Amino acid sequence: MRSMNLVAGLTALLSCLATAAPAPGTQQLEARAGSLTQVQDFGKNPSGIKMFTYVPAKLAAKPPVVLVLHACAWTASSFFGSTKYGQLAEQHGFVLVFGQTPKDGDCWDVSSDQTLTHDGGGDSTGLANMVKYALQKYNGDASRVYVTGESSGAMMTQVMAAVYPDMFAAASEFSGEPAGCFRTGSVRGWNSQCAGGQVNKSPADWAAQVHKMYPGYTGTYPKMLVWHGDVDKTLNINSFNESIKEWSGIFGYSGTAKQTMENTPGARLTKYIYGDRLQGIWGHGFGHVVPTNETEALTWFGILCGS
Ligand SMILES: *[C@@H]1O[C@H](CO)[C@@H](O)[C@H](O)[C@H]1NC(C)=O
Ligand SMILES: *[C@@H]1O[C@H](CO)[C@@H](O)[C@H](O)[C@H]1NC(C)=O
Numbered sequence: 001m002r003s004m005n006l007v008a009g010l011t012a013l014l015s016c017l018a019t020a021a022p023a024p025g026t027q028q029l030e031a032r033a034g035s036l037t038q039v040q041d042f043g044k045n046p047s048g049i050k051m052f053t054y055v056p057a058k059l060a061a062k063p064p065v066v067l068v069l070h071a072c073a074w075t076a077s078s079f080f081g082s083t084k085y086g087q088l089a090e091q092h093g094f095v096l097v098f099g100q101t102p103k104d105g106d107c108w109d110v111s112s113d114q115t116l117t118h119d120g121g122g123d124s125t126g127l128a129n130m131v132k133y134a135l136q137k138y139n140g141d142a143s144r145v146y147v148t149g150e151s152s153g154a155m156m157t158q159v160m161a162a163v164y165p166d167m168f169a170a171a172s173e174f175s176g177e178p179a180g181c182f183r184t185g186s187v188r189g190w191n192s193q194c195a196g197g198q199v200n201k202s203p204a205d206w207a208a209q210v211h212k213m214y215p216g217y218t219g220t221y222p223k224m225l226v227w228h229g230d231v232d233k234t235l236n237i238n239s240f241n242e243s244i245k246e247w248s249g250i251f252g253y254s255g256t257a258k259q260t261m262e263n264t265p266g267a268r269l270t271k272y273i274y275g276d277r278l279q280g281i282w283g284h285g286f287g288h289v290v291p292t293n294e295t296e297a298l299t300w301f302g303i304l305c306g307s
Helices: 002-018 026-030 076-082 085-092 123-137 152-163 203-213 238-251 294-301
Strands: 037-039 050-054 065-069 095-100 145-150 170-174 223-229 259-261 269-275 278-283
Touching: 050 076, 050 085, 050 123, 065 076, 065 085, 065 123, 065 152, 076 095, 085 095, 085 294, 095 123, 123 152, 145 152, 145 294, 152 170, 152 203, 152 223, 170 294, 203 238, 223 238, 223 294, 238 269, 238 278
Parallel strands: 065 095, 065 145, 145 170, 170 223, 223 278
Antiparallel strands: 037 050, 050 095, 259 269, 269 278
């Protein structure tokens, strides 16, 4: 067990060191990262979502690809502008793909059977095709593809991890819901039971629901980092525990934290470690949402070298 952890730790360290970090001058660090570029024809896009990219001046050889998903009422560029992902891409040479819902203000579809099925024809299919396009266009490293998002984008992050487990190595979701919790059967439906914290399932039932999204898949699922605020009134605080149960079911973990770290990675945050592939960060006094922490997400992905 201990040597397994050591091997996993060394692998993560080597992969984060492998990402080119073109030592930036102060000027470059201070320069505001530019803007997103829209890509029109990225492949099959059944629900009409939009693709934007940010490609740094110095791309790493075989760059990692990070998919970033906005909240309802946000756009790709408003979310890009509010995060440090552009600057961090300049420093570490990875490719950013920002998805955007069909109409401004729309939430991601995390409720229809199309989106909750591998290549089922919903938003998840379009997002997967954006990633495939970026991997091909920039000679990306298919083993280093990651997904993150806030709120509706966090729900979609969990959906992408469940529906395309073969595509993503890790995910970091900020204030979302377990994959499948929002299912209504309709496109872009609002599931008030899930949002209200009334959906309770066992780890085994959650895992069965996830497995149904990609029947026959027997490979590994992406590492999952779940963030949630303990005074969230939009997506009930129960979401945190249900998400932990879902991914504990997938990874075969007990769901009880093996380690608890107060004020980690920052003030009013408690980190719970459930296993090598699952962590949760509980925000004390945070409502909706716990703000994106780009460096913690990129460290979880292995793009930045953590402590
Ligand atoms: C949710 O998880 C947290 C952290 O493990 C725990 O302190 C809390 O009691 C759990 N809440 C419920 C309702 O189970
Ligand atoms: C974000 O995470 C980094 C570690 O990756 C930590 O140093 C920083 O304090 C965190 N920021 C906040 C606001 O919690």
